[in-house]
Amino acid sequence: MESFLFALLAAFIAGFAPFLEKIGLSSVEPTAAYLIRCSAVIVGAIIVISFTPSLVSMEKMETKSIFFLFLSGILTGFVGQLVFYKALKLGEISRIIPITSCYPLFTFILGWVFLGEAITLCKVLGMLLIVAGILLLRF
Known part of the structure; x- marks a missing residue:
């Protein structure tokens, strides 16, 4: 806790x-x-x-x-x-911060490629939510 x-x-x-x-x-x-x-x-x-x-x-x-x-x-x-x-x-701060906060997506990819970390359904769903959020902010 x-x-x-x-x-x-x-x-x-x-x-x-x-x-x-x-x-x-x-x-x-x-x-x-x-x-x-x-x-x-x-x-x-x-x-x-x-x-x-x-x-x-x-x-x-x-x-x-x-x-x-x-x-x-x-x-x-x-x-x-x-x-x-x-x-x-x-x-705009309300658009910049969510985009700059998508760093877990890059960490996930680097961890998988270079550290051999497991890809799980939960992680993939989380990454998809991040990508969807970025796309929504773009438009």
Whole structure:
């Protein structure tokens, strides 16, 4: 139950943040907005590091883990965020967010192709709902 509540809180935060970003983007270019957002992330990271007594798990990380986490950060935290801000600045928040939230479709395909994850009826139905939602927003 605790994981469900954290997931629900994460979903709320993920839904609320673009609302704030759309308002913030009204008078600034996406690149400048991204720099402000990154500053907030850095401040948050410094605060967390300051109150974390030991980062022992980082000392034990394998190079492979560091590489893939770094690559993920570049893709989502840099490239993806800039592209997202451009879309958010140009489009309606009610149309942009559902489209950008279809990432589970791509995760499903990558998990199946590269990780050998099983395809189940439930997963396929979920992906079909995502595709239907995207098509409905397009028209």
